[in-house]
Amino acid sequence: xxxARALFKRYPQGIEALKDVSxxxxxxxxxxxxxxxxxxxxxxxxxxxxxxxxxxxxxxxxGKNIGALSASAIPYLRRKFGxxxxxxxxxxxxxxxxxxxxxxxxxxxxVQEALRRxxxxxxxxxLLDREKASLLTLSGGEQQRLAIARAVVNRPxxxxxxxPTTNLDQDxxxxxxxxxxxxxxxxxxxxxxxxxPRWIAxxxxxxxxxxxxxLQDSAECFNPRP
Amino acid sequence: xxxxxAQHRMALDDAKQKLLASPLxxxxxxxxxxxxxxxxxxxxxxxxxxxxxxxxxxxxxxxxLFMTASADSEAAGEIEARLRAARPGNWRFVSRDEALxxxxxxxxxxxxxxxLPKNPLPDAxxxxxxxxxxxxxxxxxxVFSSWPNIAHVQLDSDWVxxxxxxLRIGKLALFMLAGLFGGALxxxxxxxxxxxILAQASEIEVARLVGATNAFIRRxxxxxxxxxxxxxxxxxxxxxxxxxxxxxxxLDDLVALYGAVWNFHGLNFQTIAGMAAIGAFLGWFGAFLSxxxxxxxxx
Ligand SMILES: Nc1ncnc2c1ncn2[C@@H]1O[C@H](COP(=O)(O)OP(=O)(O)O)[C@@H](O)[C@H]1O
Ligand SMILES: [Mg+2]
Numbered sequence: 153x154x155x156a157r158a159l160f161k162r163y164p165q166g167i168e169a170l171k172d173v174s175x176x177x178x179x180x181x182x183x184x185x186x187x188x189x190x191x192x193x194x195x196x197x198x199x200x201x202x203x204x205x206x207x208x209x210x211x212x213x214x215g216k217n218i219g220a221l222s223a224s225a226i227p228y229l230r231r232k233f234g235x236x237x238x239x240x241x242x243x244x245x246x247x248x249x250x251x252x253x254x255x256x257x258x259x260x261x262x263v264q265e266a267l268r269r270x271x272x273x274x275x276x277x278x279l280l281d282r283e284k285a286s287l288l289t290l291s292g293g294e295q296q297r298l299a300i301a302r303a304v305v306n307r308p309x310x311x312x313x314x315x316p317t318t319n320l321d322q323d324x325x326x327x328x329x330x331x332x333x334x335x336x337x338x339x340x341x342x343x344x345x346x347x348x349p350r351w352i353a354x355x356x357x358x359x360x361x362x363x364x365x366x367l368q369d370s371a372e373c374f375n376p377r378p
Numbered sequence: 379x380x381x382x383x384a385q386h387r388m389a390l391d392d393a394k395q396k397l398l399a400s401p402l403x404x405x406x407x408x409x410x411x412x413x414x415x416x417x418x419x420x421x422x423x424x425x426x427x428x429x430x431x432x433x434x435x436x437x438x439x440x441x442x443l444f445m446t447a448s449a450d451s452e453a454a455g456e457i458e459a460r461l462r463a464a465r466p467g468n469w470r471f472v473s474r475d476e477a478l479x480x481x482x483x484x485x486x487x488x489x490x491x492x493x494l495p496k497n498p499l500p501d502a503x504x505x506x507x508x509x510x511x512x513x514x515x516x517x518x519x520x521v522f523s524s525w526p527n528i529a530h531v532q533l534d535s536d537w538v539x540x541x542x543x544x545l546r547i548g549k550l551a552l553f554m555l556a557g558l559f560g561g562a563l564x565x566x567x568x569x570x571x572x573x574x575i576l577a578q579a580s581e582i583e584v585a586r587l588v589g590a591t592n593a594f595i596r597r598x599x600x601x602x603x604x605x606x607x608x609x610x611x612x613x614x615x616x617x618x619x620x621x622x623x624x625x626x627x628x629l630d631d632l633v634a635l636y637g638a639v640w641n642f643h644g645l646n647f648q649t650i651a652g653m654a655a656i657g658a659f660l661g662w663f664g665a666f667l668s669x670x671x672x673x674x675x676x677x
Contacts, residue, residue, distance in 0.1 A: 224591070231588075237587070241583070241584045243584055259589065
């Protein structure tokens with residue numbers, strides 16, 4: 153359902169962040185994109201989320217080349233994704249519930265339906281009792297869970313996450329992991345960029361390893377379940 | 379359709395909240411917008427009233443046709459015939475004798491007149507034109523002066539004509555002023571929206587990342603401009619209303635002194651609705667420009 157063919161991404165300053173990257177990801181797969189800092193993980197995430205366009209090559213999602221999508225079609229594409237950003241992009245002047253309501257308002261849901269879904273999403277990440285909480289009172293792990301709630305509130309079939317456990321302690325990271333696993337189990341496709349080794353040790357059926365913009369043979373990095 | 383309406387209502391609510399969120403700056407904006415709209419409209423209203431004053435003053439439109447001193451009754455008959463054919467309105471013949479008798483009634487003049495060897499006054503016709511538009515009166519006067527044995531045509535409405543020219547110039551100036559103030563209104567809104575966009579940069583970014591269309595992002599700002607302009611128009615009406623209420627009584631007294639029949643007419647419903655509509659449109663337009671420029675900058 154996601155096919156990358158000969159993807160290149162060169163930033164205006166001339167840095168080649170991705171070089172000839174090709175891969176295929178099937179529906180319902182859980183895939184990790186790993187690599188050192190600066191390897192191009194975030195760049196790939198941004199291409200998948202149509203925040204950046206590839207310099208060349210094609211990136212097909214459900215048969216649509218999202219690199220060539222018109223600007224007016226991009227918002228509708230994003231609604232089908234759940235995006236979890238490295239810097240979370242939460243709104244700190246709104247409470248937890250309002251943050252989760254935002255994508256639903258954008259999608260044009262009725263107030264009742266939006267509230268129902270937002271609360272269900274908060275429940276999934278264990279934050280239902282914090283819906284009125286100011287974001288400043290949430291811990292790092294709670295903020296990350298809130299970001300996940302916002303990402304999944306529109307019931308996306310694809311969940312993209314960029315460094316979702318970086319800066320989290322072991323317990324919080326384990327919680328996030330558990331939440332992702334639950335989504336994987338109900339058939340959501342998960343693509344997670346991380347350089348956090350804890351992930352790879354815990355569960356990793358498939359890894360795409362980037363090294364200075366190039367995809368390495370992923371077989372050598374395959375870690376079978378213990 | 380329902381979802382569409384709901385989205386617009388949401389944007390309008392959002393705009394209302396933005397207005398209420400900073401009441402002081404909202405009030406200041408309303409005063410600025412209200413004044414910008416009120417000044418030219420008040421000016422036009424004053425001109426309009428002056429025009430009706432000019433039309434309402436009794437016996438202002440009179441054309442006097444003075445015949446030459448040598449003209450005899452035959453010549454007067456000729457003019458009479460021409461007037462009858464031209465039908466310019468009511469007219470009346472004032473013979474030189476009648477004029478002399480009337481003049482004798484004026485105190486102090488009679489002695490002088492007595493001492494004169496003969497009546498120095500000419501025969502005259504006084505015409506009250508049916509069509510009192512200044513151009514029409516002017517035309518008539520021109521025609522009369524080309525008639526035989528007419529020495530002099532006096533337009534008793536000269537000041538009306540001057541007033542008319544003045545009113546035209548005033549109207550033009552006010553339209554220019556209105557254009558200027560309309561531009562100012564657009565700029566005020568443009569800047570208000572610019573500040574709002576800057577303050578909400580992160581919200582706009584996040585909204586885009588979770589699937590907001592440009593229309594979704596623009597809508598609340600454009601509603602804000604529209605709403606603010608609309609309220610500014612209503613505020614302008616309030617300003618003019620209070621102004622004309624304060625002025626109407628002294629003005630009525632003043633006009634009565636000149637024997638004119640005149641009712642000061644203030645704002646009517648159309649003017650109020652018009653100001654609110656123009657305010658709303660200009661506010662929307664300023665917001666539209668601002669959003670277009672600043673969202674583009676944000677990429
Ligand atoms: N917006 C950008 N403009 C220019 N260079 C960038 C930009 N974003 C990333 N890069 C460069 O591209 C390379 C890959 O970066 P990134 O995709 O962020 O790597 P990772 O997420 O794996 O750490 C790095 O060399 C980085 O400096
Ligand atoms: Mg990164």
